[in-house]
Each structure stands twice: as C-alpha cells, then as structure tokens.
Amino acid sequence: MSTSYQLSHLEMLEAESIHIMREVAAEFERPVLLFSGGKDSVVVLHLAIKAFHPCKLPFPVMHIDTGHNFPEVIAFRDKAVEAAGARLIVASVQDSIDKGRVKEQTGPRASRNLLQTTTLLDAVEEHGFDAAFGGARRDEEKARAKERVFSFRDEFGQWDPKAQRPELWSLYNGRHRRGEHIRVFPISNWTELDIWQYVQKENIDLPSIYFSHERSVIERDGMLLGNTEFITLLDGEVPFEEVVRFRTIGDASCTGAVESDADTLDKIIEEVAATRITERGATRADDRVSEAAMEDRKKEGYF
Amino acid sequence: MEMLRFATAGSVDDGKSTLIGRLLYDTKTIFKDQMEAVERASEQMGLESTNLALLTDGLRAEREQGITIDVAYRYFATPRRKFIIADTPGHIQYTRNMITGASTADLAIILIDARHGVVEQSKRHAFLASLLGIPHIVVCINKMDLVDFDQDAYDAVAAEFRAFATRLDIHDLSFIPVSALLGDNVVDRSTNMDWYEGSSLLHHLENVHIASDRNMIDARLPVQYVLRPQSAEYPDYRGYAGQIVGGVLKPGDEVVVLPSGFESTIKSIDTYDGPLAEAYPPMSVAVQLTDDIDVSRGDMICRTQNRPSISQDIDAMVCWLDDAGSLRPRQKLAIKHTTRSARALVSDIQYRLNINTLHRDLGVDELKLNEIGRVKLRTTKPLFFDEYKRNRETGSFILIDEDTGNTVAAGMILDRNL
Numbered sequence: 001m002s003t004s005y006q007l008s009h010l011e012m013l014e015a016e017s018i019h020i021m022r023e024v025a026a027e028f029e030r031p032v033l034l035f036s037g038g039k040d041s042v043v044v045l046h047l048a049i050k051a052f053h054p055c056k057l058p059f060p061v062m063h064i065d066t067g068h069n070f071p072e073v074i075a076f077r078d079k080a081v082e083a084a085g086a087r088l089i090v091a092s093v094q095d096s097i098d099k100g101r102v103k104e105q106t107g108p109r110a111s112r113n114l115l116q117t118t119t120l121l122d123a124v125e126e127h128g129f130d131a132a133f134g135g136a137r138r139d140e141e142k143a144r145a146k147e148r149v150f151s152f153r154d155e156f157g158q159w160d161p162k163a164q165r166p167e168l169w170s171l172y173n174g175r176h177r178r179g180e181h182i183r184v185f186p187i188s189n190w191t192e193l194d195i196w197q198y199v200q201k202e203n204i205d206l207p208s209i210y211f212s213h214e215r216s217v218i219e220r221d222g223m224l225l226g227n228t229e230f231i232t233l234l235d236g237e238v239p240f241e242e243v244v245r246f247r248t249i250g251d252a253s254c255t256g257a258v259e260s261d262a263d264t265l266d267k268i269i270e271e272v273a274a275t276r277i278t279e280r281g282a283t284r285a286d287d288r289v290s291e292a293a294m295e296d297r298k299k300e301g302y303f
Numbered sequence: 304m305e306m307l308r309f310a311t312a313g314s315v316d317d318g319k320s321t322l323i324g325r326l327l328y329d330t331k332t333i334f335k336d337q338m339e340a341v342e343r344a345s346e347q348m349g350l351e352s353t354n355l356a357l358l359t360d361g362l363r364a365e366r367e368q369g370i371t372i373d374v375a376y377r378y379f380a381t382p383r384r385k386f387i388i389a390d391t392p393g394h395i396q397y398t399r400n401m402i403t404g405a406s407t408a409d410l411a412i413i414l415i416d417a418r419h420g421v422v423e424q425s426k427r428h429a430f431l432a433s434l435l436g437i438p439h440i441v442v443c444i445n446k447m448d449l450v451d452f453d454q455d456a457y458d459a460v461a462a463e464f465r466a467f468a469t470r471l472d473i474h475d476l477s478f479i480p481v482s483a484l485l486g487d488n489v490v491d492r493s494t495n496m497d498w499y500e501g502s503s504l505l506h507h508l509e510n511v512h513i514a515s516d517r518n519m520i521d522a523r524l525p526v527q528y529v530l531r532p533q534s535a536e537y538p539d540y541r542g543y544a545g546q547i548v549g550g551v552l553k554p555g556d557e558v559v560v561l562p563s564g565f566e567s568t569i570k571s572i573d574t575y576d577g578p579l580a581e582a583y584p585p586m587s588v589a590v591q592l593t594d595d596i597d598v599s600r601g602d603m604i605c606r607t608q609n610r611p612s613i614s615q616d617i618d619a620m621v622c623w624l625d626d627a628g629s630l631r632p633r634q635k636l637a638i639k640h641t642t643r644s645a646r647a648l649v650s651d652i653q654y655r656l657n658i659n660t661l662h663r664d665l666g667v668d669e670l671k672l673n674e675i676g677r678v679k680l681r682t683t684k685p686l687f688f689d690e691y692k693r694n695r696e697t698g699s700f701i702l703i704d705e706d707t708g709n710t711v712a713a714g715m716i717l718d719r720n721l
Contacts, residue, residue, distance in 0.1 A: 005551070005583050006514045009306035009385040018587035019546045022528045026600050026642070050575035051587070054540055055532040138376045145375045146362060152708075161362050164373060165710040166399060166624045168406040169699045170546070171639050175708030189387055191378045276335045292363040 010198050017044075017186040018051040019170060020149060024131050024184050025052070027174045031059040031131040031184075032089070032124075034303065037077040038249040039206055040135030043195055044186055046204050048133070049084055060087040062132075064120050066112040067094045068230040068252040076207040091123035108232035113251045117301045121157040124181055131174065131182045134303050139191040140280055143295035149188050155179040157301030183303075192247075192279050193272050200265040212245045212263040223256030247272075247279040304380070307513060310389040310405035310437070312428040313414035318445045320354075322414065322483035323377065323390060326505065329490040332379035374404035383509040397424075398658070398673035399624045401431050402713050406699070409513050410439040412504075417450045417480070421463045423659050429464070430658050433471035434620060434675070434715065436695055438516040440468075441477045441507060448482040452495040470661060472692070475511075479504050517584045518694045522550030522558075523611065524604040525641035525687075525697075530589050542573055542589030543598050545642065548696035549689070550606070552590065553581045560596060561603045561613060561687045567592040584696075601643040603687040611687045611697060617647075618719045619691075620656075621678040623670040625704065625711035630670040630678065636711065640686050640700035647702065651679040670712075677717070691715035 007015065024031050033048060035041045048057055061081050081088040093112050096102045101122060102115045124132060138145045148164050150172045165173050174182050199206060216227040218237045225231055227239040230253045244257035262268045313319035327333045341357045348354070362373070377388040389404030405411055411432040415425050432440050442464055450456040461478045468476055479488055480499050487493035490505045502510070530542035552558070556569045570591040572579045582588045590604060605611060623630045630649060638647040654663040655676040670676045691698030702712035
C-alpha cells in the first residue's frame, strides 16, 4: 500500500468520512450522533471513534426509540455505546405519545415509524443540537441520492430539496441560525456492499439479527415480518418458522427479514454482491407507500 | 480495489441517461425493484418505452415536471474499481450543477450526438471540465447506430472537438464511438465498428491511470481539529488532525506551521490503527510535533523548503452560483478555504468569461447566476494556497453570503503573475 501511494476504495471512503466528522466537531457547538444499532449507524460510530482517537467522542450518541425494538438490538446498542465510552441519550416515541405530542396509529398496520420525526425534532430542540450525524447512504433511495453531505434543516426541521446549497470539493458549509440545524451524512458515498466489506475489514461487531437465524415470521405484502409482540395478525396470517436474516434494522413493525442462510460475513458479502433487490425495496414497508415516500418524510424532518 | 469518481455531462437528448442506465444495467447494478418502479412510473406517465432517466430523477418535482433539478449520485462497482457517478443535469442551471458535481471528479464523460457534431453545449462542458481541472476527459460520440457506424462521421466529430480543445487546458483526452441505446462500446467492444481499435467505455473507466493525478510533491496538512485527550493514559498528547491534501509527510520531517512560522519536526503520524511511516493524500491522520508550539484549526503544516503562497490578496476564477443577487465590487462575503475561514472583499472584477466563445468581456460590474469571471479578492487574514491547477484542494474556495448562509460562489485560485 505505502509504495503505490494509492488508497483502496474503503480507505478512501474512511478518510472522507473522518474528514467530515472532524469538520463538524470543529465547527459546531453541539453535535449529536444518531444511533439505532443498525449497521450503518454502527459504522458511523466506529468512524467517529477512529476520527477522535485518542480522545473520547466530543459528542453524545442519541437513539430515537420507537419502543418497537428487537431485544437483541437494544442489548447491542447499550454494549456498543459503553464500549465507545460515549454518553447515550434515549429519546422515546412512547414519551412523545404520553405527552400528547403525537398520536399513536391504530389498527393492525399501525406503525411508529412516522412518529419518530416528532420525537427526533423535539429532542434536537430540547438539547439544542446544531448538527446531527446520520447513517443515511445515497445508494439507499432516490431522494437520498440527491441529498448533500451537510443537509440544512430550517426551524421546522424541514429539508427543501429544491434549495440545497451547492457542495464543492471537500468544503462543507455548516452555516445556520439558532433553531436551525444541519444533518450530516458522513457515509453518503458508501454502498451496502462497502459497509459489509468495511465491517469485515475492521472486525466490527453487529447485532446478531443481521446473521442468518431461525425465527417465527408472518408473510405480509410480500415481506417477511418478525412475529413480535408489536404485530397484530390479520385474517389468514399464520406465523411460521423460517431461516432469515435482516438486511436493515428499523421499527420492528415495518422492517422485513429476508430468507437467507448467510450466517458469516463472507456469506453475507457474497449474498449482497449477488442480490438483485435493493435493501429498502426488500425490507422496508415504510418506503413502499409511494414513489416519493422517503422524500415526503424527509421534507417533514425524517432522518 | 481503487475508486474512481466521474461526472457525466450532457442532456437527455444526448442519451446521457441511456448511457448511465446501460452502464448500470450491464454491470448488474440496476436492481429488480428499481427497474420495476421505473417501468411502473413510465407506464403511468404514458410513455411508450421505459424512461431510464427516472432512475435518477428521484424528486417529486422532477418526476412531475420531467426535468432533472439536481446532481444525483450513483454507484457501481466491477471487480477492478468502485465508481461514483455524479450525474449532472443538462439544461437548467447547468453550470452550477456541473461545478457542484464535478469538483471532485477524476474523469468527465462528455456526450456528443454523432449526427449533430460539436454543439455549443459540448464546448461548454469541455470548458467547465478544463476549468475544474478534471484530469481525464472522455468524449463519447453517441448514436453511432444512427450514422450507420460510419468511421468518417466519427472522425469528423473527433477532429472538430480536438480543434476546440487545443484552446483549453486538457491533459488526457480520449474519444469513444458508442451507441448507448444498443450498447456498442459501452461495456463490451462493438462488433459493428471494426475500424475502432480503442477500448470500450467501461474498460477505459476501469483502466485509466489515476494514481498520478494527486499532487505528491507539495506536502500540505491543513489543521482541522486539535486532539488533546488530557486523560490518564494520554496526559500530554497533542495531535493535529487533518486530511493530507498534498505531498508526503514522514516522522522526522522538518516542518513549518503557518501562519506562525514556527518550525518543528514531525514526531509521529498517528491513526486509530497505529502510527504510520508516511502519510499522503487523501489520508485523514493526526500529526504530533516534537516542540510544544501553538497550533490551531485553520493553520497549515508544510515542509520548511516548500511553502504555499501566503497572502491576503487572491486572484481567482469565480463562478456565481446563487439565484438571488450577484457578485459585485466592494461586496463582502465569508470565504472558506481548506480549514480556514475569513471574510473577503471583492476588490475587482477583471473580466467575465463567455463560456461559449471563451471571449473575455471587460468592464463588467457584476457576475450573475452561472457566470464565471476573473476576480480579485482581499481577505481579512492571509490564506495559504497553491494555484488551483497545481492543487485542487489548496487552490479552491467557496464564498458564503453572511446573511442567508448560502454558498453563493466557487473559486479557483490563479497565479497572480499570469
């Protein structure tokens, strides 16, 4: 490596992400790292540790907790944050419901996914955060493909896709007024495959549900949903055992599993390289609402 | 695996979306659900065939109006390289979008319709690619199927482009005859054009030599952040964190810190994974010095014998990017250059460049949206810079409107004596 003076793609992506995170730490007063325990936020946390070593993280970590969790992921979250020596803030959708800030959806298809936006924006305001790191990637979704690394949010937390600041070279513009904030996406240029290759290269721990396991599931809308306490069975739905893994981790009520026997990183990398379906297309009911479901949610202040 | 960033320039009419669609499709990067969504959307819009532009036109307004608003980023990989495509729209806000998307590109693809030859837009694309210092330009002469795969048609367009390009600063220029629609010379060599002996576009993208594109001569480390743990384990650690933007730094190197001018020696170059024997672009590292001197964000570490220009007076090519307002003499703006922030006063607009004719319009008193001109700036504190042509990182800056906070201009620093 050191004789050719050419970095590999993973080394270049890492260097870019670390640069972005250091810019934020230097230019903002109160950044926060959004952490769900999903693989992308785990990689962002890992990059943060590398960026500020040997210092502790110069910002806290925040989980927007829908309350509809996979228990393995919550256990993983606590372990990972402790290992990072970081301070964890949990902003809970249940609290938002109890305070009357949002109303719980009803019916068997009720989801807390949308409600997260209010919880997130309230927490940003309460703590006075001026920058929030997120693990979104541009290859995930077509609205995200157009979003800047430094994504400006107004006092309502809204994203305005038509009025984005030009972003050139590695010069990031973090200007904002009080009450406004910037969402920062350090892994914008990473793909799902890059994430898995990096997880392997860096030997990063992930929640066990990313790896193949046997689980009670139901089939709904062509997706396999974990048969958890948060699912209300519809007529004709019968839970069955299946060998699955999760490609994404979100609210347990709307995150699907895929049939897979990939139980090692090597097998997952092989599977991801060969797959013909995007990760959100395969596993996210929230993106299936319409062609512009993600854009519409982002405009409201979603991740 | 190496990584290559490239920008595509052109409009839907040139077949740009078809070309990108073809690259993604033939490298198995378009996913089944994406393709189905595009087919559904095309059908709903009453189109006869699937419109691959819908793959990248993701925003609601874009779909409704059938236009591309903003730069879209696409990703694909082959066993040789990972590629990042900055797909810049053709018509609207062309200059702003291309500058945004192409500022970090290693390579630009310019598409020309074989039937129409070099048109004004092709010249604009070529000029912007040259202004942005994109090291490699590939001209895809497209729709060869519509000129019967005729060599003479191809040669004529290539000669015309080459003649125009002599007036520009382009170092590596290649031409490829393609049919994006049918796939000729996109991924595989065409069997319809035996007279063409070069490689397919994908083969070119996989093999073009990019390792020498970075400046490996002038060692530059703009200090981003000071790492001071003050912990029991690291009581006295003081690391200057940043991304190397030029040259090579090694422990033992004699360095100078700007602006103070204090000289010291590199004690170590640290990363989370351990100390390095040397650091080069674009590594993100932390440097410790042997002496306890005052260093902070915005300072620059470089070799004692190779220093950048240090000045409060900057000459630059500036492109105005904002819909509201314009660049005017005596205007004050915030400037961001490497990790350094200052305020800048526009002391003079020397000329505006007509990007179609390359003619210099003298005596102008403003630069409006998408206009480019040579400008003199005076900054509140000295900047440490190299000519943009020599180093894209230490030679570039952005200007920010202090009231709106918007990024309103992009600048490329020139040698003041030229």
